[in-house]
Amino acid sequence: MAEPSEPRLIHELQPDSLATPPASPEAVPSRSPRGYVVLTIGLPGSGKTTWYKRRGVTPLSSDLLRNLLFDDITEQRYQGLVFSTLRSLLRARLIAKMPWNYVDATNLSPHERRQWIKMAKSFGYEVHAVFFDVPLAVCLERNSKRDRQVTDDVMHKMAERLRPPVFKEGFDKITVVRVKGASPSAKAAAELEGAAPAQDSVPGTKADAASSPAAQA
Ligand SMILES: Nc1ncnc2c1ncn2[C@@H]1O[C@H](COP(=O)(O)OP(=O)(O)OP(=O)(O)O)[C@@H](O)[C@H]1O
Numbered sequence: 001m002a003e004p005s006e007p008r009l010i011h012e013l014q015p016d017s018l019a020t021p022p023a024s025p026e027a028v029p030s031r032s033p034r035g036y037v038v039l040t041i042g043l044p045g046s047g048k049t050t051w052y053k054r055r056g057v058t059p060l061s062s063d064l065l066r067n068l069l070f071d072d073i074t075e076q077r078y079q080g081l082v083f084s085t086l087r088s089l090l091r092a093r094l095i096a097k098m099p100w101n102y103v104d105a106t107n108l109s110p111h112e113r114r115q116w117i118k119m120a121k122s123f124g125y126e127v128h129a130v131f132f133d134v135p136l137a138v139c140l141e142r143n144s145k146r147d148r149q150v151t152d153d154v155m156h157k158m159a160e161r162l163r164p165p166v167f168k169e170g171f172d173k174i175t176v177v178r179v180k181g182a183s184p185s186a187k188a189a190a191e192l193e194g195a196a197p198a199q200d201s202v203p204g205t206k207a208d209a210a211s212s213p214a215a216q217a
């Protein structure tokens with residue numbers, strides 16, 4: 001197995017048009033670990049599912065599971081069952097040595113992320129975070145235009161719970177996705193930028209070297 005690579009911090013902008021294709025994928029370096037687990041982190045409406053869709057990736061998600069288990073994406077009961085099944089599915093993929101593994105969930109706090117990270121590391125996988133540092137006002141606005149809406153009250157509570165990812169949680173790479181013109185949130189500025197061991201947003205550089213097809217802007 002290859003030695004673990006340096007933690008990397010990447011910056012990305014959300015596109016003006018959702019039709020804008022992501023940049024072309026980069027090759028996985030020869031000195032790669034067994035594979036990668038990519039976790040999204042962000043409020044409802046921050047653009048996590050859209051980010052995956054633009055890359056043609058089908059991530060493991062609670063929506064997918066609610067469809068599979070209950071034939072109903074809106075079923076809100078059995079949350080524990082949904083998330084334990086989600087973890088079992090990731091474990092099955094890791095046992096099967098699947099190289100790229102994506103989880104689409106809000107993953108707001110280190111506590112919620114810990115089990116995913118622990119599992120990925122125990123199988124010798126790198127863990128990548130894709131953090132949607134999108135202002136609450138933008139998420140609220142997008143949420144208000146959706147069919148399945150989260151109440152503003154819940155959105156505010158989730159925003160309070162949101163903690164930006166940091167390398168000490170075990171992430172090998174952190175990609176920060178922002179909307180054009182928005183400055184970093186105070187939380188992100190304090191927790192993430194201050195603790196960054198590497199800052200490099202230029203594609204093709206060492207900082208970006210292990211990016212997957214889906215991990216590109
Ligand atoms: N870059 C973007 N620019 C403009 N609108 C966007 C962008 N990304 C997502 N949206 C819109 O915001 C809404 C929510 O996006 P999306 O479903 O990707 O959010 P999410 O983070 O997956 O939310 P949830 O946690 O509720 O699943 C959608 O209507 C989508 O079209």
Ligand SMILES: [Mg+2]
Pocket residue numbers: 048049050104
């Ligand atoms: Mg989603």
